Amino acid sequence: MAKKKVAKKVAKKKSINTEKVLFDSILELVRITSTVIPDDVQKVILEALEREEEKTTAEYAMNIIKANIKLAKMKSQPICQDTGTIIFKIYHPPGFHQAKFKKVIEKAVVKATELGYLRQNSVNSLTGKNDTMNIGLGHPQLNFIEHSKKGIDIKLMLKGGGCENVGAQYAMPYTPLDAGRDLAGVRKVILDAIVKAQGRGCGPGTLGIAIGGDRASGYAHAKEQLLRMMDDTNPIKELSDLEQDIVTTANKLGIGPMGFGGKTTLLGCKIGHINRLPASYYVSISYMCWAFRRQGVSLKKDNSINKWLY
Amino acid sequence: MKRLDYPFKKEDIKDLKVGDMVLISGKMYTGRDAVHHRIHNGTKPPIDLKNQIIYHCGPVVIENKDGTFEVKAAGPTTSIREEPYQWEVMRDYGIVGVIGKGGMGPKTLKGCADYGCVYFHAIGGAAQVLAEKIESVDNVYWRDLGSPEAIWELTVKDFPVVVTMDSHGNSLHAEVAAASEAILKDVL
Numbered sequence: 101m102a103k104k105k106v107a108k109k110v111a112k113k114k115s116i117n118t119e120k121v122l123f124d125s126i127l128e129l130v131r132i133t134s135t136v137i138p139d140d141v142q143k144v145i146l147e148a149l150e151r152e153e154e155k156t157t158a159e160y161a162m163n164i165i166k167a168n169i170k171l172a173k174m175k176s177q178p179i180c181q182d183t184g185t186i187i188f189k190i191y192h193p194p195g196f197h198q199a200k201f202k203k204v205i206e207k208a209v210v211k212a213t214e215l216g217y218l219r220q221n222s223v224n225s226l227t228g229k230n231d232t233m234n235i236g237l238g239h240p241q242l243n244f245i246e247h248s249k250k251g252i253d254i255k256l257m258l259k260g261g262g263c264e265n266v267g268a269q270y271a272m273p274y275t276p277l278d279a280g281r282d283l284a285g286v287r288k289v290i291l292d293a294i295v296k297a298q299g300r301g302c303g304p305g306t307l308g309i310a311i312g313g314d315r316a317s318g319y320a321h322a323k324e325q326l327l328r329m330m331d332d333t334n335p336i337k338e339l340s341d342l343e344q345d346i347v348t349t350a351n352k353l354g355i356g357p358m359g360f361g362g363k364t365t366l367l368g369c370k371i372g373h374i375n376r377l378p379a380s381y382y383v384s385i386s387y388m389c390w391a392f393r394r395q396g397v398s399l400k401k402d403n404s405i406n407k408w409l410y
Numbered sequence: 411m412k413r414l415d416y417p418f419k420k421e422d423i424k425d426l427k428v429g430d431m432v433l434i435s436g437k438m439y440t441g442r443d444a445v446h447h448r449i450h451n452g453t454k455p456p457i458d459l460k461n462q463i464i465y466h467c468g469p470v471v472i473e474n475k476d477g478t479f480e481v482k483a484a485g486p487t488t489s490i491r492e493e494p495y496q497w498e499v500m501r502d503y504g505i506v507g508v509i510g511k512g513g514m515g516p517k518t519l520k521g522c523a524d525y526g527c528v529y530f531h532a533i534g535g536a537a538q539v540l541a542e543k544i545e546s547v548d549n550v551y552w553r554d555l556g557s558p559e560a561i562w563e564l565t566v567k568d569f570p571v572v573v574t575m576d577s578h579g580n581s582l583h584a585e586v587a588a589a590s591e592a593i594l595k596d597v598l
Contacts, residue, residue: 165536168539361585
């Protein structure tokens with residue numbers, strides 16, 4: 101009996117401790133996401149810089165981007181001042197306490213805001229008042245997903261408003277372009293969205309695209325595509341071909357970095373599909389700026405960071 | 411590389427052409443959506459904007475315990491949202507430059523020509539490189555709009571920009587858009 105009591109006490113102590121560890125892990129995830137570009141994204145940015153011709157405004161822009169990535173990491177300060185919509189994806193085992201986890205995430209977001217890793221970025225849509233600590237209706241965005249693994253993985257994306265604004269959703273068929281309900285039609289509207297965006301989404305950007313779903317799930321799935329590695333290959337041959345075709349063709353449009361004109365308009369394109377109703381066929385396009393901020397961590401049992409996912 | 415130094419003069423502005431890479435040194439005032447909205451609705455700006463530059467920027471600013479400010483990140487925000495208002499600020503308050511990203515439309519381009527103003531494009535997302543060029547935060551106005559929307563008075567040195575709309579009716583944005591639309595027709 102006595103032994104059991106002791107065991108209980110220890111367990112209780114441990115649970116308090118792991119909450120603090122979890123707070124630290126999430127704060128570190130926010131810091132790294134806001135200040136360090138993932139390796140796979142940095143690689144394609146440097147390749148884009150190499151492609152631009154010397155002494156052009158395009159090369160000038162890419163060089164400043166390169167310097168900015170280095171400086172942000174060195175100073176541990178936000179890559180971009182728009183630290184974006186804070187989108188968490190929490191992959192957890194069955195029997196997981198979501199409400200408790202949410203509280204720790206909110207605490208970490210407040211701390212990250214106080215430390216300047218996040219801007220005061222959450223505005224009440226009715227009153228126009230800034231909620232100052234990034235906690236408010238719908239902020240931060242938390243998505244809990246149950247998985248069959250034992251541990252917890254957390255992914256975080258910080259998506260700025262400038263690039264979010266140039267996202268687009270097409271209901272097919274889209275008659276102005278004679279774009280039908282097939283991959284040829286999908287190709288047309290994607291290229292149309294790129295031309296409409298020009299440099300306003302802080303290009304060269306990356307597209308996450310969903311074919312199908314409804315208006316809400318389409319955009320959600322499009323953003324989900326942005327969690328893929330830049331250099332992965334889509335297992336579906338037609339989509340893999342389309343992804344490559346979009347990048348190659350987009351880079352012939354001459355929009356270039358920041359829309360200054362130049363060789364790189366797009367860094368990558370990731371396309372997924374989900375089922376639709378017979379009546380609807382949406383193509384949802386989520387534009388991600390060059391400052392592609394997404395990271396993830398796999399947590400140990402005590403909630404410390406086991407490994408980084410990107 | 412050209413230079414533009416404070417105090418800014420209309421003659422210097424007239425010399426600038428689309429495609430010029432420019433380093434700006436001196437004073438600038440941040441002003442974005444809420445500031446333009448308020449001015450448009452009839453409130454006078456709290457500072458004299460004659461011959462000044464407005465920077466479309468919502469910086470990350472930390473207030474130190476001694477009341478001084480530190481800019482942690484300060485890249486440009488998308489300018490096109492000020493398209494309905496910007497020409498009025500040129501007409502009524504005599505600004506000579508606007509810094510932002512993504513470019514602006516025909517109303518602003520006409521305003522640039524009519525009132526002697528240029529649009530400078532800063533590199534979007536380059537918040538650290540640009541924050542490094544800020545030498546001091548000299549004042550803040552209209553803080554009730556929230557930190558990113560307030561007017562921050564900044565002194566900068568060698569702030570890197572590209573002229574994408576000049577005071578002679580030229581717009582790089584209009585050119586690139588037209589060229590890319592023509593190519594799009596071919597590839598569809």
